[in-house]
Amino acid sequence: MYQYLYKNQAARGKSSTGWFYGFKLFLVINAFGEIMNAFFTPGNIADNNLDTMVKLFGNLKGYAFADKGFINAKASESLMNKGLLLITKLKKNMKNKLLTMEHKMLLNKTGLIESVSDILKTVCDIEHSRHRSPINALVNLYAGICAYSWLDRKPSIF
Template sequence: MLTEDKITEIFVIADEFCKVFNAMLRRRGLSKIRTDRKREYHRDCRLSQAEVIVIMIMFHSSNHKCLKHFYLNEICQRYRHLFPETVSYNRFTELEKSVVVQFVIFVKKCLLGKCTGISFVDSTLLRVCRNQRIHMHKVFKGIAQRGKCSLGWFYGFKLHLICNDKGEILNFMITPGDVDDREPLKVKSFVEFIYGKMVGDKGYIGKDLFCKLFIDGIQLITKLKNNMKGGLRSMYDRILLRKRAIIETVNDQLKNIAQIEHSRHRSFPNFIVNLIGGIAAYCLFPKKPRINLERVYDNQLTLF
């Protein structure tokens, strides 16, 4: 759980960001755009956008699995001195929809790490229901899709991640479950600030993709399939392939600690807020999985 000093620090950063973001929207005349059809209130909500963002980060940093229990028992009671203007839980779930855009941009601009020249890419599935309930599921009808991975068939979405050797998330993308793992790497904005070596699994093998990334200054390194001819690789690349488990550890912490996957969503905007809250909470973890690498003069790699 985050300390009160850390909560205050996050709130200050989020509040300054929201003020700048909302001011920019007003200058461009976009402040009156609404995503829902409910009537517009004539007064501002007691709970600010920054407070909603901080509460979601606190929830995913805690050991609670139920947002309602966390909000009513922790925010409304234990941390009431930090959030004196709390609202009802039903109203809070409505306010989550109002911070979707701000939350995503806040994480992208303020919390993600920087590329170090060594990157790891992978995707993980996000189930929205069990396979037996696909035909009865209505919340994500027309949005989620069936997909297949190493764990079998599923119904939901894919979270595509790029992390560095320090375990910091560099970028992320959410796609339906039937999208190929290589498609996000073809989007320039997804790999815009990535350079050097990028390590992936066999699902990223592709000659066209390799050439495209190589032109952009990225060397894609993957294992070879059994029916492919072996190629020469440096010891540096071979060791990086062995250390690809770091991004699997990142996915594991996002799912089992930050709780980004569950089947209790009631709307797509709240699903996005829940997912972004888990990513933001991971970015603020004091300890992350990392590998220590040191380049020596003979172009080999030394581990310590």
């Protein structure tokens, strides 16, 4: 029974490393490497999906730094109306926009999220290819996130 439920929820998606079948984990972290928000979607949901971005950043205020995959004018405007400025690097075919030096320097620190995801995969063991049930997959994922929150040393930009 569980395998059919999992099979109907997972989807084929594409990442920067190629095609995959499964789910995507979305994380929001602060400057100290602490996880502020986490959820996952089927693999075929785009990063710049309006519903995904509102769910991910909806209750935050201030600045959010993201990669190019999160560029979405409607979502950025919606988030700005709620008090969050989404700052991303530009794609090759986009016009330049003016950034403050502080924002430009912080935008270069987006590798911090890669460090956090690497720690979650290697130290907290959240990456597993053959879960027996969707409940087991969720428990494994959230147990790894909880274990990460108890680590003494987290990557930070300070």
